[in-house]
Each structure stands twice: as structure tokens, then as C-alpha cells.
Amino acid sequence: SGTIGILTAGGDCPGLNAVIRGVAKAALHYGLKVVGIEDGFRGLIENRTRPLENADVSGILTQGGTFLGSSRDKPHKIEINGQVTDLTDVVARNYRKLKLDCLVCLGGNGTQKTAYRLHERGGINVLTLPKTIDNDVAETDITFGFDSAMSVATEAIDRLHTTATSHQRIIVCEIMGHSAGWLCLGSGIAGGADVILIPEIPYDLQAVARHLRRRQRAGKRFSIIAVAEGIVSREEAKARAAMDRMARRAAKETRIVSGATGGGLEGVHLVQESVASRLARQLQQLTGVEARVTALGHVQRGGTPTAFDRLLCTRLGTKAGELLAERRYNIMVGIKGAECVPVPLKKVAGIKRIVPVDHPWVKTARLVETCLGDEEE
Numbered sequence: 001s002g003t004i005g006i007l008t009a010g011g012d013c014p015g016l017n018a019v020i021r022g023v024a025k026a027a028l029h030y031g032l033k034v035v036g037i038e039d040g041f042r043g044l045i046e047n048r049t050r051p052l053e054n055a056d057v058s059g060i061l062t063q064g065g066t067f068l069g070s071s072r073d074k075p076h077k078i079e080i081n082g083q084v085t086d087l088t089d090v091v092a093r094n095y096r097k098l099k100l101d102c103l104v105c106l107g108g109n110g111t112q113k114t115a116y117r118l119h120e121r122g123g124i125n126v127l128t129l130p131k132t133i134d135n136d137v138a139e140t141d142i143t144f145g146f147d148s149a150m151s152v153a154t155e156a157i158d159r160l161h162t163t164a165t166s167h168q169r170i171i172v173c174e175i176m177g178h179s180a181g182w183l184c185l186g187s188g189i190a191g192g193a194d195v196i197l198i199p200e201i202p203y204d205l206q207a208v209a210r211h212l213r214r215r216q217r218a219g220k221r222f223s224i225i226a227v228a229e230g231i232v233s234r235e236e237a238k239a240r241a242a243m244d245r246m247a248r249r250a251a252k253e254t255r256i257v258s259g260a261t262g263g264g265l266e267g268v269h270l271v272q273e274s275v276a277s278r279l280a281r282q283l284q285q286l287t288g289v290e291a292r293v294t295a296l297g298h299v300q301r302g303g304t305p306t307a308f309d310r311l312l313c314t315r316l317g318t319k320a321g322e323l324l325a326e327r328r329y330n331i332m333v334g335i336k337g338a339e340c341v342p343v344p345l346k347k348v349a350g351i352k353r354i355v356p357v358d359h360p361w362v363k364t365a366r367l368v369e370t371c372l373g374d375e376e377e
């Protein structure tokens, strides 16, 4: 016996409903009560909850999004009348009012950190599951939602090939992933992109242009460039590193340790050319080939999960239900090899798993003559 609460936080992705179903069905099977919390942590603050029975989670396996709703709100950073307020105590109080034994949080990096903070500062039990199309959560081989997003992006790259070749164009396809290149690299390889640019490998514009010119000389009628939304050029990477060094030095001298803000520009939205648009413009100038841009955006997060994700979500969710029945808390359930494994949340919180530059996928891409924006070809 016991009661668990379940919420989905951060950006949504295909597979969230499948995980909720897996957790709830397994938990109910082991005799636990399940409470669904609406719109992420905000629902717990505002007491928007409802009991979940088998019938409530039936028929949702294939549905995209999350039927509970999600938000990016963090309990310790809630804006009330223009003031950022810490509502950790409210969350802890409502957790106790609901007589919860554990709060199950489905989320990406931000949510892992928030959940760990709630455990540490709010004294509540948490269990997390690794959700994100970005695939950048530590201590798991893969996150759920990634495979579904990768297949959407791959199909888009396939479709861009036929139109690019008809018109003899360069098409730059912008792919999500925040500051990690997993989604772009995976779909770029699967879709056979000619150039793949990821944040982990700062690109050299001239190297990309040279690759495109070589393709032209070889009689190729088009080029597809997969770019991750977080890419930086070599020059930008150098400038950023120098600024980081300066900021660290200044912080040391003035003893600013944390809580520094971004120079008073919060809330000011400047209209900027996207990195993909800038790249297309530059490459058109350098090669003389007409270039177009396609930003895939939230299409990558919508729709039904792939078979791979449905299986993964059901495995992770039911494993979580099993661990909850054993009262195993303050862990994340990840995938390692063929197994679903509990890992201490402490090892996950605050750590972003980016693509190591010596990762096998990087070598794979190079061996099929894909340009990664650096010199090694």
C-alpha cells in the first residue's frame, strides 16, 4: 500500500502517455494508489490533481503529448506579481496533504535537477524517468522520445533530398536538441545528410563550403546540411571561451559566486537571424548555389511514439512501478545495455550528456564521407 503522485514537466515528447500508463498500471498492480498532477510542478502548487485508475490510463499508449499537461515551471522560481518566489514549502505541504509516499517526475535535465532539489530542500521522496528528444540525460544510454523525434527528423531529411535535387539547391535543415547534437547526428546519419553540424564540434564555414564545392565538382546536384539548433562556429566558440574566462576571473575578483544575471537583458527579445538562416546565406554566397532553410521545430516533438519508444516507455514505466512498490526512492530509472536500472538521482542532477567527439557515431558519419564542419575528412 501507499500513494504515488505523477507529473510531467518540461517540454513534451512522444511517449509521455505511454510512460504514465506503464507507471500507473504497474503501481496499481502492486496495490499502490496513483494521483495524476496537472501541468507539471504548477499543478502540485495549485492543488490540481486527480486520482488515476486503470480506466484513466487505458487507450493512451499511442497518443502523443501528455494527457496530464506539462509546464516548465520550477517550484523554486515561480513568478508572482513580477517577483521570483521560492514555493518549495508549498510543494512539500501539498505533497503531505495528498499523503504521497513519492512524487514521480517525468522530465529532462531541468526536471531531474528540480526533483533532486525538492528531495534535498523540501524533504520529499522522488523518482524520475529520463524524458527528452534531446537524449542528453546522464546515467542512461537513451532517453524516451529521442527515437520518435529522430524518425520525424529523418523523414524530413528524406523528403528534403527529393526537392533539393529537383532544384539543384543546398537545403539547411535545422534540428532541435538544445545544446546537444544527438538528434541532429542520429537523424543526419539515418537520413544521409551531406553535412552534419553539431554543437560539440564547432564548425569552420570554409571547410563546409569546400565540401560543398567538391560535391559540385563531382556532379552532385544538391546538398543537404543537417544543423543542430545549438551550433557555433569556431570563431564563436573561441569568443565564448574567452568571455567565460573573463567572467570567471571577474567573479573571483568580486566574489560573485552565483545568481548573476545576464546583464539586464532578461525579457528583451531581439529579432535575430537564426543560425541555420545565417549559414544558408553564407554558403549561398560562397558556393553560388541557391540555398533554402527548413526549421523542423516542434513537429519533432509531436505525434505518436515509434514502436521502439513505446516499448522503451512501457519497460521504464513498469520498472518504476516495481521499484515504487519496493519503496525505492530518490532514484532515476535509466536504461543500461538491455536492462532498466535504478541510478541515484544525485548522479544525474545537473549533468548534461553531450556527444563525446570520439563517439562511434562521429566516426560512422566520417566514414560515409559526411562533413562534420571540421577538417578531418
Ligand code: F6P
Binding pocket: 011, 108, 132, 133, 134, 176, 177, 178, 229, 301
Ligand atoms: O528539450 C526539448 C526541446 O525541444 C529542445 O530541443 C528545444 O531547445 C526546446 O525544448 C524548445 O523549447 P520550447 O518548447 O519551450 O520552445
